[in-house]
Amino acid sequence: MKTINSTPNLDSLIPGESATIVAIQTDEALRQRLSALGFRAGKRIELIRKASFSGPLQVRIGTTDILLRRNEASKISVHKT
Amino acid sequence: MKRIALLGMPNTGKSTLFNRMTGGAARVGNWPGITVELLSGKILIGGDMVEIIDLPGIYDIHGFSEDEQVVRHFLHDNVPDLAIVVLNATQIERQLSLLLQLKQYNLNMVVLLNMADEAKKFGITIDTAKMSASLGIPIFLLSAKYGNGYQESLQAVTKALRYTTPGMAEELRSQLEQDAHIESEMARVLQHSVQVPARLPDNLTTQLDHLMLHPWLGLPIFFGIMYLLFQGIFFFGQPLQVGVGDLFGWLRESAVEPLLGGLPEFWQGMLLDGVYNGVATVAAFIPIIVLFFLFMAIVEDTGYLSRAAFLMDALMARLGLDGRSFVMLLMGFGCNVPALMGTRVMRSRSLRLLSMLVIPFSLCSARLQVFVFITAALFAPQSAAMVVFSLYLFSFAAAILTALIFKRHFSNSEPFVLELPPYRFPTLRQMLLRGWHEVYHFIHRASKFIILGVVLVWLLTHLPTSAVPAGPDTWAGHIGAWLHPVFEPIGITAELTIALIFGFVAKEIVVGSLAVIYGLSGQALSGTLALQLDWVQAYSFMLFTLIYTPCLSTIATLRSESKSNGFMWLSLGWSLALAWGVSFVFYQGARALGY
Structure with missing residues (x-):
């Protein structure tokens, strides 16, 4: 279900860009895992690089680097700063 | 307590x-x-x-x-x-x-x-x-x-x-x-x-990742590192292997033979040509095993495996797997058993089962021994490393083919989220501990499986006592003849068939059992193999060894991790069928081309 959404998602950032996490719209299990890795609303997140061939993204929250697929990243809405 | x-x-x-x-x-x-x-x-x-x-x-x-x-x-x-x-x-x-x-x-x-x-x-x-x-x-x-x-x-x-x-x-x-x-x-x-400082200082990890995870250079660098690793194992390991083999040969002549001289011929044969030759041939691989695990430990401990997951995830996603499955495949190069257990980090059962179906195709260190031995015997020293590397490519190809065929039955939508640790360099103490640990495990396994295995092979090839040793009238000869229709089309001789049967228990036994079957060890065994086989047969034998069931421990682990007999049989049956099919296509193809 796609609603009209003015906030961009994490996968729309370009490498080097920073943003603030606005919301995480995933199922409960993934939300919990992401939260343990530092994904929480209000946290600053930086996109470090994207793998070629539509591979995963490397992001940085605080001192932790995390890999996640574009599919998962598209469920995290951010506010560019 | x-x-x-x-x-x-x-x-x-x-x-x-x-x-x-x-x-x-x-x-x-x-x-x-x-x-x-x-x-x-x-x-x-x-x-x-x-x-x-x-x-x-x-x-x-x-x-x-x-x-x-x-x-x-x-x-x-x-x-x-x-x-x-x-x-x-x-x-x-x-x-x-x-x-x-x-x-x-x-x-x-x-x-x-x-x-x-x-x-x-x-x-x-x-x-x-x-x-x-x-x-x-x-x-x-x-x-x-x-x-x-x-x-x-x-x-x-x-x-x-x-x-x-x-x-x-x-x-x-x-x-x-x-x-x-x-x-x-x-x-x-x-x-x-x-x-915590607002921005992390640009450290070594950032600089290294800039190169290692480069959009175009990342993958070539990855394969380059893997190639150098296996070249390195050969370069340093083979002289050591020959040295250890010679040492065992010298020990046999100067100490063991005189010591056992008083025993009846049957027992002398079993202890010398059975146990001693078999164990000595296998023991010669200890340097290669240690080197292999040292190198793997360095790659693992530095955090490069997570980078490999990043680089390969796009491809793995198309196979219905993910970056972690790829890392487990790489871990399987050491030993399939811990790699199978490592899939526990996956939540989706389908993804786990598909990963467990492809991991046994990882060319583990036990199979590497067989390939090092056979290539050294049948191929020129310059091309030996290339031959073994080609088997690594076949190992990947078998895994990819399997994933492609079975991905629809094990489709999943497991999210891929993984922490990327900074590069860390293992201390000398950590590396030595790990090396010792692997030698200990190897010797432990050797004492359990290999001695029993080589004694059985010796008995099969020497009983009944009236038959010519390793001849067609021995028990082994009968088994070989019975399975001949299956293995003849892929160029595998009766002697090699016996070795394959024991390889089902553990690949460590294969070279040891060849030593027992031919009653020779070290250079003499290599020489005899080179006379009896041509390179097409040898390569077909190696392909079969690569793809069919790794060992009993792997089967037991598949069963206990999947908690399903059906899945265990699927893995067993599929790998045997694929092994025979690949060897058949290779052997008949090469013969048809005139080799």
Whole structure:
């Protein structure tokens, strides 16, 4: 279900860009895992690089680097700063 | 006996600490979720023997992965006298959540902030006294890798063990959903005791990743590193292998033969040509095994495997797998069994089963021995490394083909989220421990399987006593003749068929059983093989060895990890069918082309 959404998602950032996490719209299990890795609303997140061939993204929250697929990243809405 | 549990998130150095405390060798790897079985050790603390258990790394005590369930069950059923909670000091602002969750269980706890050396480099300062006061738990800085802060930590553990275990109230066990309050609690503790610089300094990891994860160069660099690794194993390992082989030959002539001279001929033959030749041939591979695992340990401990997951995930996604499956495939190069167990970090059963179906095609170190031996015997020294490398490519190809065929039956939508640790370089102590650990395992297996295996092979090839040894009238000859219609179309002779049957138990036996079948070892065996086989037959034999069932341990692990007999038979049947098919296409194709 796609609603009209003015906030961009994490996968729309370009490498080097920073943003603030606005919301995480995933199922409960993934939300919990992401939260343990530092994904929480209000946290600053930086996109470090994207793998070629539509591979995963490397992001940085605080001192932790995390890999996640574009599919998962598209469920995290951010506010560019 | 009092019990201490080691708890923490993946990749915080729990296993390194465990090794330091027990002096034993738990597997140490810079890869989230590597500790897949509960390792335990007994140590003397404050005059008493204490059992210490290394629990799997978890992100969240309420999480849904198998590891998280294991820890939850463990804490519920075996409340430890003391929990040592290991947190990564460089990620304290995030890992504190696990500590606060654990605090709700009212456990007797000591907190060790590990990787204090790294945190210092990042400019992160932690006031342990303040943090300790605001949490009401003893907290210490530690570098488990280099040992700084270890003595203080041990003293704190000794002291904390004197308190009686508070026990866990039943309402606390059920009262698990208090995470909302954790976030504000985290902020309160961090505010006064931790300072993290706003931006991390550009460190070595960033610079290395710039090259290693480069959009175009990343993959070629990865394959380059793998190629150099295997070249290196050959370059350093083969002279050592020949040396050890010669040493055993000399020992036989100068000591063992005179010693056994008084025995009847039958027993002399079995002990010398059976046990001694078989074991000596296998033992000659110890240098290669040690080198292999040393190199793998370096790659693993540096954190490069997670980079490989990043580089390969796009391809793996198209195969219905993910980056972690690829890492497990690479781990399978060492041994398939721990790689199969490593799939426990996956939550989706389909993804786990598909990964477990492809992992047995990983060319493990036991199969490497067979290939090193056969290529050395039948191929020119210049091309030997290329031949073995081509088998690694076949290993990947078999895995890819299998995933493509079965991905529809095991389709999944498991999210791929993985922590990327900074590069770390293992200390010499860690590498030596690991090397010793692998030699120990090898010798342990050798004493169990290989001696029994080579004795059986000797009996099969020498009974009944009236027959010519290894001839068509022996029991082995009869088995070979019976299976001849199956193996003749792929160029595999009766002698090799016997070796393959024993290879089903463990690939370590294959070369040893060849030594027994031919009654020769070392250079003499290589020479005879070169006379009896041409390269097409040898390569077909190696393809079959590569693809069919790795060993009994792998089958047992497949069964126990999947908890399904059907899945075990599927893996067994598919790998045998694929092995025969690939060898058939290769052998008949090469013959048709005139080779």
